[in-house]
Amino acid sequence: MAERINHPVEVLQRGIRILEVLAEHPQGVTLSSLAAETGLPKSSVHRLLATWEQLRYVVRLGGGIYQLGLAALELTRKVSGRNHLTQLTQSQLRRLQSQTGESVYLALYRNGRVILVDAVESSHPLRVVVDLGERCFLHASAQGLCVAAWLEPDRLRELLQQQGTPRLTPKTDTDPATLKRRLLEVRERGYAINFEQTVEGSICLGAPLFAGREGAVLGSVGLSIPTPRASPERVTKCVELLTNAARELTELMADLVPEPDAVPRPDFRQAMPGDHAQRVRRRQRTQ
Helix, strand or coil: CHHHHHHHHHHHHHHHHHHHHHHCCCCCEEHHHHHHHHCCCHHHHHHHHHHHHHCCCEEECHHHEEEECHHHHHHHHHHHCCCHHHHHHHHHHHHHHHHHCCEEEEEEEECCEEEEEEEECCCCCCCCCCCCCCEECCCCCHHHHHHHCCECHHHHHHHHHHHCCCCCCCCCCCCHHHHHHHHHHHHHHCCEEEECCCCCCEEEEEEEEECCCCCEEEEEEEEEEEHHHCCHHHHHHHHHHHHHHHHHHHHHCCCCCCCCCECECCCCCCCCHHHHHHHHHHHHHHC
């Protein structure tokens, strides 16, 4: 009896996982890639895709490529206008974008992944364009580092083994010792900084968001500065504005439930702006 009760839940979990992976690949993905990313047998993935296709949540293109279908897109549009989280955070994101002039975004940690869920883009002709639903790599992106710094070490190693540590640009750090040092810096400073490690020509900043005063990490808020505008003084000012916004968002998101593998944290420290500017100058000279 217990197996019959649990089986529909397991099927639902697998089906939703397939939709999540498809959402991370807007250009489409093959059956083999879906099976590899979900860890499910190809036969199971094929059956679930057939069901989603009948319901219009998945569409099959030429060459065996699968994408999210119209029903999924319609559901997204219906939810986006009323989403409680978006209503909570949009005004703060818009204010941060106005203060910095740069593209800002919100990422949440769910099911072992850090996903971009909301954004306000810069109006500058030269700007970083944000794709909602995109995955932020734990080892390289400022958003991913903000979350990785607050995971149990064993859990983080497991996720890095599953997701890999690809070299996204020539400047991406993939050395485990370097990653360990960077995560310690995130915990000490209360923010992460990424010098062209995920997008060439862009410096990315991230600050963690927590569930309540003594809570665990929920995700991060971030912004991207094209390198021609990224003077040390400007980066320092953006860090100050970003960490202030993170504290405000943490208060707004206090009632949200974090993932069970996120670690409760002490009060994070605010970096001294002068010290930060010196660090930025030293780092930029070495790039």
